[in-house]
Amino acid sequence: MGCGKNIWVGRLLFLVVSCNHVIYCLGGNDNFPSGARSAGMAHASVTHTDIWSSANNQAGLAWLENFAAAMYYENRLNVKSLSVQAGSLAMPVKATIIGLNYRYFGYAKYNETKIGLAIARKLGEKFALGVQMDYFHTHFSYDYGNFNMLSAEIGLLCKPMDNLTIGAHIFNISRSRQKANPTEYIPTIMRLGLEYSIHEKAIISIETEKDTRMKAIFKAGLEVIPIKSLFLRCGISSGPMYQYAFGIGYKWKLLSLDMAFTHHQVLGYSPHVSISVNL
Numbered sequence: 001m002g003c004g005k006n007i008w009v010g011r012l013l014f015l016v017v018s019c020n021h022v023i024y025c026l027g028g029n030d031n032f033p034s035g036a037r038s039a040g041m042a043h044a045s046v047t048h049t050d051i052w053s054s055a056n057n058q059a060g061l062a063w064l065e066n067f068a069a070a071m072y073y074e075n076r077l078n079v080k081s082l083s084v085q086a087g088s089l090a091m092p093v094k095a096t097i098i099g100l101n102y103r104y105f106g107y108a109k110y111n112e113t114k115i116g117l118a119i120a121r122k123l124g125e126k127f128a129l130g131v132q133m134d135y136f137h138t139h140f141s142y143d144y145g146n147f148n149m150l151s152a153e154i155g156l157l158c159k160p161m162d163n164l165t166i167g168a169h170i171f172n173i174s175r176s177r178q179k180a181n182p183t184e185y186i187p188t189i190m191r192l193g194l195e196y197s198i199h200e201k202a203i204i205s206i207e208t209e210k211d212t213r214m215k216a217i218f219k220a221g222l223e224v225i226p227i228k229s230l231f232l233r234c235g236i237s238s239g240p241m242y243q244y245a246f247g248i249g250y251k252w253k254l255l256s257l258d259m260a261f262t263h264h265q266v267l268g269y270s271p272h273v274s275i276s277v278n279l
Contacts, residue, residue, distance in 0.1 A: 031055075031153070031171040031189050034072050034086045034103065039272040040247020040260035041221025042235025044205040047157065047167035047195035051276050054088045054101040054118050057169040057191070058130025059155035061090050061097040061120035070276035077267045081107035096121045099132075109141035116153075130155040136186070151176040151186065165195040188212045193219075201225050209239070221245070233260065247272070254278055 035052030038045035045056045051068040053060025069089050076082040083105075090099040099118035106112055113136070120130035134151045155169040171189040193207030203223040210216040221235035231249035247260030260272040 030187055032074075032084055032086075032103065032105065034084075034088070034101075034274075035070070036072065036247055036258035036260040036272040036274040037223075037231070037233065037249055039074070039262055040233035040235065040245055040249070040258065041205055041223060042219045042237040042245040042262070044193060044207040044219040044221035044235055044237075046155075046169050046191040046193040046207050047165040047205055049157070049165075051088050051090055051278070052274070053120075053130070053155075054090060054099040054116065054132070055086065055103070057155035057157065057167050058099065058118040058120050058132045058153065059128040059157035059167065059169075061099050061118060061130055062122045062128035062157070064090055064097055064278075065092065066279045067091045068276060068278045070274055072272070072274040074270060074272045076270045077264065078269065078271070083107075090118075106139075111139050113137040113139075126159050128157040130157075149176050149186070150174075163197040165197075166193070167195070168192050185212075205235075214240075231258075 033043040033045060034055035037050065038048065038052055038056055048056060049060040049063035051064070051070040070087065072086040074084040076084060084103065086101065086103040088099065088101040090097055097120040099120065101116045101118070103114045104111060115135045116132045118130060118132040120128060122128045132153045134153065136149045136151065138147045140146065151172045152174045153169065153171045154173050155167065158166045160166065169191045172186055173188070175185055175188060177185040189209060189211045191207060191209045193205060195203060195205045197203050202225065205221040207219045208216055209219065217237060217239040219235065219237040219239065221233065224232045226232060229251045233247040233249070235245040237243060243265050244263040245260060247258060249256060249258040254277050256276045258274050262270045262272065
């Protein structure tokens with residue numbers, strides 16, 4: 001009983017700190033990674049080339065060959081008001097991939113919406129570039145009002161060898177800031193990572209991430225394919241939100257279903273689920 005009480009006290013403190021941060025910043029608008037596959041690998045996903053590249057590194061979209069769509073839900077810390085919902089669409093138009101993605105965080109009295117329009121293209125056989133224009137809407141209840149802003153992000157991907165991928169991504173490259181408080185920027189986040197594939201049976205991803213407001217963090221993820229269409233995942237992170245992660249995925253014909261759990265040492269578990277279709 002005492003342990004459970006401590007957990008809920010921790011969650012309450014987290015909410016209080018979060019609310020204070022939100023009010024101070026007039027909207028955090030962090031760049032939450034999306035997709036349960038990414039979550040199951042502790043979000044070491046800057047090198048991934050799937051539909052959720054629209055949120056994690058737009059350059060990865062360049063490897064999509066067909067129309068793809070996906071939906072994602074994260075019940076962060078099992079607190080409904082901290083949940084994240086996202087959707088993504090991508091389709092090839094000749095040699096270019098066009099992507100559209102949506103993300104909603106929060107609840108009725110405070111929420112953040114992000115809509116991104118992405119373009120990705122291969123530059124030869126080994127390189128790809130992706131860029132995205134973002135629209136942010138932050139809603140406060142009562143007299144705080146609503147705030148809107150534009151930002152941009154850019155990603156690069158390189159496959160120097162068949163089993164090696166290098167990825168880099170910068171969120172908010174434009175250093176956009178709140179009009180209501182020009183001294184407050186939304187975060188600029190830089191990510192650099194490597195991915196190594198072992199005979200198409202396993203993938204190892206390592207990544208470093210630097211938010212300009214915080215110290216750099218390290219993330220590592222492992223995806224194992226024990227049998228065809230089944231994926232087992234785990235990951236670790238030095239970041240403040242998630243320390244450990246594990247997940248599972250299954251692909252059936254055109255559909256893929258992924259689930260993951262991430263763990264914070266004080267605040268507990270967060271479940272993630274996503275479903276995608278690739279035509």
